[in-house]
Amino acid sequence: MEDVQVVSMLVRRCIAGDAxxxxxxxxxxxxxxxxxxxxxxxxxxxxxxxxxxxxxxxYRTLSTYDPSKGAFVTWVTTITRNLLVDHFRKTKxxxxxxxxxxxxxxxxxxxxxxxxxxxQSAPPDVHVRRREVSETVHAALGRLSPELRxxxxxxxxxxxxxKEIATVLKVPEGTVKSRIxxxxxxxxxxxxxxxxxxx
Amino acid sequence: xxxxxxxGMHCNEFDALLTDMLDGVLSGAxxxxxxxxxRSCKACGPLLAEAEAGRNWLKGLTEVEPPASxxxxxxxSTTGVDSQxxxxxxxxxxxxxTWLDRLQASFLEPVWAMVRQPRFAMSFGMAFFALSVGxxxxxxxxxxxxxxxxxxxxxxxxxxxxxxxVVRYYDNMRLVYxxxxxxxxxxxxxxxxxxxxxxxxxxxxxTTQQPEQKxxxxxxxxxxxxxxxxxxxxxxxxxxxNRDLPVVSVTTYRRFV
Numbered sequence: 001m002e003d004v005q006v007v008s009m010l011v012r013r014c015i016a017g018d019a020x021x022x023x024x025x026x027x028x029x030x031x032x033x034x035x036x037x038x039x040x041x042x043x044x045x046x047x048x049x050x051x052x053x054x055x056x057x058x059y060r061t062l063s064t065y066d067p068s069k070g071a072f073v074t075w076v077t078t079i080t081r082n083l084l085v086d087h088f089r090k091t092k093x094x095x096x097x098x099x100x101x102x103x104x105x106x107x108x109x110x111x112x113x114x115x116x117x118x119x120q121s122a123p124p125d126v127h128v129r130r131r132e133v134s135e136t137v138h139a140a141l142g143r144l145s146p147e148l149r150x151x152x153x154x155x156x157x158x159x160x161x162x163k164e165i166a167t168v169l170k171v172p173e174g175t176v177k178s179r180i181x182x183x184x185x186x187x188x189x190x191x192x193x194x195x196x197x198x199x
Numbered sequence: 200x201x202x203x204x205x206x207g208m209h210c211n212e213f214d215a216l217l218t219d220m221l222d223g224v225l226s227g228a229x230x231x232x233x234x235x236x237x238r239s240c241k242a243c244g245p246l247l248a249e250a251e252a253g254r255n256w257l258k259g260l261t262e263v264e265p266p267a268s269x270x271x272x273x274x275x276s277t278t279g280v281d282s283q284x285x286x287x288x289x290x291x292x293x294x295x296x297t298w299l300d301r302l303q304a305s306f307l308e309p310v311w312a313m314v315r316q317p318r319f320a321m322s323f324g325m326a327f328f329a330l331s332v333g334x335x336x337x338x339x340x341x342x343x344x345x346x347x348x349x350x351x352x353x354x355x356x357x358x359x360x361x362x363x364x365v366v367r368y369y370d371n372m373r374l375v376y377x378x379x380x381x382x383x384x385x386x387x388x389x390x391x392x393x394x395x396x397x398x399x400x401x402x403x404x405x406t407t408q409q410p411e412q413k414x415x416x417x418x419x420x421x422x423x424x425x426x427x428x429x430x431x432x433x434x435x436x437x438x439x440x441n442r443d444l445p446v447v448s449v450t451t452y453r454r455f456v
Contacts, residue, residue, distance in 0.1 A: 019278050023270075023274060023278075026270055026274060027270060030265055030269055030270055031262065031264075031265055034265035034269060038263050039260075044266070047265075048265070048266055048272075051265070051273070052272055052273055052276055055276075056273075056276055056277055059277040134261065140256075152253075152257060156254055156257035156258060157257060157260060162218070177214075177217070177218040178215075181214060181217045181246070181250050184249065184250040184251075184252075184253030184257070185246055185250050185253055188248075188249040188250070188253035189249060191253075191256055192252070
C-alpha cells in the first residue's frame, strides 16, 4: 500500500523541519483520513474538522512513530480511530443499532430513514438512484454501534487486513472478525427492512 | 450466537471462518464443512446471507471527495504555511543567475525605482537648473568644457596658474596689503640703517639678489620721502635760491596690478 522507505524518508524529513515533506504526507493521506471520518461521523463538516484534528495530532506526535512497530498507515489510522472514539464520547452519540423507523437525527421533525427512501422512490436517472442508495447505506452505517461501525469501515471501506485492524482497535483478530460479521449482518438487516417497507 | 454443533462444526467456529469464507480463502474439506453447517444451522445460515449482503452493500459505497480547502486548512493549522505558497518554489525551475542579474537585482533596480519617483525627478530638475544658471553667470559655455586639457602637463600648468591667481588675489586684498605695510614699517624701524646710495647705484641693474629693495624703491620708502611741490609763481616774482617754499608731504598707497 505504501512504500515503506519512501514514507520513512518523508517522516524523517518532516521531523527535521522540512515543510514540503509534511505537505506530501498531508497530500498522501488526507483523502483516506477524511473518508474514515466521514463514514464514521456521518457528516462532511464534522469529517473535515476531525480530519484536521487528526493531522494536527499527527504533526505533534510524528516523532513518536516507530517504523519497526508497524506501517505508517496503521499508525495514522490508529490516531484517526482514537480521535473518532474521543469525538464520539464527547458528543455522546452512543447509539446502538436502532430501528429504521427511528429518526436519523436529533431533530424532532426529521424523517425516518424508510420515509426518506419512500419519498425519493423510483428516480428515472440511474445515477441519481445509485447516489440515493449510497446515501441510504451511509445512513444505515451510522446506525451501527461504534464498535461494529469502525470494524466494517476499516475492513470493507479501507481494505485493511485483520491484523492491522486488530492493531488499530487494540483487540484480538478473532474479535475483529466477529465484529465485522456482526456489523455486516446488522447493516444488511437494517437495509432489508428499509427496502421491504419501500416495496 | 447459539452454541451448537452441526455437521461436525461448532457455531463459534463457523463465525470465525465466516470472514475467510467471504474473502474466498476457505477451501477443501473446511469449505465443505462450513457450507454443510450453513445449510443445517438455523442461526448460522441466515448469518452467512446477511454478512454477504452487508458486505456487498458496503462495497457499493464509493470514496467521497474531500473538500478542496482541506489540505490548505491542514497546512495552515499545522505549519502555518499556505500550500500554494509552499508549492510554488518547489515546482519552479531554479533559473541560472548571472552576476549581471545579481547586480541588476541588488543595485540597478533599487536605483531605477528611486529615479522613477517624482520627488527625485523634481530634485534632479532643480539641480540641473541651478547648474546651468551658475555656468551662465560664470560665463562658461558647454562648448568650453570640451576644450579643457586632459594631459598631465596641461593639468599641472592649469593648477599652477590657478594657484598663482589665488595668491595674487590674496596679496592684493586691501586688508592684507595694509597689514603687510605695517609689518614692513615696523621691521624697518627696528632694523639698522640701509646702505648708502653709492652702493645701491653699483647694484642698480642687479635686481636678482635684492628683489624687495627694488620694490621698496618705488613704494616702501615714500613714507620718509619729502616731495617738493611748487606753487605757480607770478612772472614778477623772482625765484630766489634757498627761499622758503611750502613743503607738502604726500603719502601714496599703490597696489600691485
